[in-house]
Amino acid sequence: MHHSRPSVSQDDSIFSEVGVRTEGDTWDIVSSVGVTALGVAAARALETAQPDALVRDEYAARFVAASGHAEMNRWLNDPAALDDMPMPPVVMGYRSKFFDDHFAAAAAAGVRQAVILAAGLDARAYRLDWPAGTVVFELDQPKVLEFKREVLADIDVRPAADRREVAVDLRDDWPAALLDAGFDPSAPSAWSAEGLLPYLPGAAQDALFERIQRLSAPGSRVATDMITDATGLDRLADQEAEVMRRSPMAGINVTELFYTDERTDPDIWFAANGWTTESLSIPQLAERYERALPELPEALAPLVDLTRYVTAVKPGKP
DSSP: OOOOOOOOOGGGGHHHHSOSSSTTOOOOTTSHHHHHHHHHHHHHHHHHTSTTOSOOOTTHHHHHHHHTOHHHHHHHHOGGGGGGOSSOHHHHHHHHHHHHHHHHHHHHTTOOEEEEETOTTOOHHHHSOOOTTOEEEEEEOHHHHHHHHHHHHHTTOOOSSEEEEEEOOTTSOHHHHHHHTTOOTTSOOEEEETTOGGGSOHHHHHHHHHHHHHHOOTTOEEEEEEETTGGGGGGGHHHHHHHHHTSTTTTOOGGGGSOOSOOOOHHHHHHHTTOEEEEEEHHHHHHHHTOOOOOOOGGGHHHHHHEEEEEEEOSSOO
């Protein structure tokens, strides 16, 4: 079925005008932003291995193994390495369960199309219990999607929903690519932007939200995470080198990939546009999921203190 496209405002040009790091840069799973997706998979694998894990992602370790990334594979294959891990696996557990619960709540409310922006090595199309008829759209760089597809093909696993890859740069006209893949803007949708916003300049973040707003029918839902004061990340600098040296992301200075310009917090943006929002801190998620937050190195305290998990629901029924 063909659907007319929502009107595109001049703001859509912001993604071609404001690049991420360098204009038009691309990446695969072992370079730049792609490596952070691999690091997230490593963290999910470590949490999955915990006896009281908040998330069970049996595919995460396979992605890390297939990447050949020596340091991340060392962490997964050396149980003793967890003893001095600066960011405990449960922190990724909080994050993963938050987004899992978001999609589960949307499905329970009757939403049957999900859009995972910057999908990375997200395997939710395979590991979540999707209702019949659900379509899951995964948007990311072509090389990242290709890597994931090849790894999963090797183990002959099938998605639990109608999974559709949308190979596109989020700085380009991704709404057109999404619509071409069969997205129905007249039906409610569930969106996730997990671990994405720090890698966008503030203006590009606003443009992303505006596009989601135009594509979302009443009853749609959005989930994202954010750093409330990105400039606060500068406080990580003093101890960052030692922390990162001992992490599964060794060799990657993630904060150098972040944009720290001023921006509107997602909960404020969506509330101003008529959505009902909720914002939760990491300690609040720890309480909700009944998994205590361990003591963290001083260098990581700002990151934990400033992180929020946001959901927004557009008024109206699916």
